[in-house]
Ligand SMILES: Nc1nc2c(ncn2[C@@H]2O[C@H](COP(=O)(O)OP(=O)(O)O)[C@@H](O)[C@H]2O)c(=O)[nH]1
């Protein structure tokens with residue numbers, strides 16, 4: 409707990425057997441009330457390692473995608489009563505040591521969401537981010553900032569935190585089950601007037617930390633442009649799904665398939 413707020417760390421996992429334990433070991437647990445992993449039908453030992461580490465583990469019976477995985481993570485965290493939820497990739501790309509700092513930025517009421525940015529400071533390329541990903545990130549970020557009218561240093565990090573209010577009120581059920589989920593969620597947060605804070609975060613690139621290939625990155629990039637344009641059109645009064653149409657919030661009635669339950 410931080411400031412009497414219950415903190416959950418959620419990990420959307422897919423073939424994370426080589427990195428999960430290292431990531432887990434760096435989570436400073438004094439402030440963390442729940443650690444939840446959702447295994448998106450991995451072909452490796454992810455779920456068994458998670459169980460051995462005594463992490464609450466949920467398994468998908470088929471591959472639902474990265475966005476679909478996060479929806480299960482947030483459902484589980486809400487059901488567990490979390491007030492603050494930190495999303496951390498289990499691929500050891502981001503340092504879990506920042507969890508208390510990120511959670512504090514929300515626990516004292518200052519921010520509704522926080523992103524751990526690889527673009528604040530000068531560490532992304534030093535950490536091994538491929539040049540094409542760096543340039544795309546900078547371009548997409550500038551584009552989105554201009555179209556949306558915001559000033560974030562990036563929209564694409566896999567280390568973020570959200571308050572319960574965001575998870576309960578935004579139409580996350582209507583967001584994509586694919587990678588664009590992350591960008592839709594940030595756009596919805598801004599559209600609905602919530603405040604996003606940023607913290608700088610080092611990043612590490614190595615084989616197991618980065619599997620998204622060039623063509624999937626291109627698809628993601630095009631979808632980011634679309635999300636930004638739809639945001640602007642919705643603000644101008646056009647009816648846009650996700651933004652100004654009645655959307656579906658996360659359905660907490662849906663069954664979660666627990667493989668290991670800690671509490
Ligand atoms: N559910 C699901 N998650 C995936 C898939 N591919 C990658 N991921 C997860 O998505 C996250 C981001 O992917 P990653 O390859 O690390 O991207 P990068 O670090 O930005 O290059 C990681 O936590 C992966 O575990 C997939 O096919 N399905």
Ligand SMILES: [Mg+2]
Nearest residue numbers: 499501617618
């Ligand atoms: Mg990664």
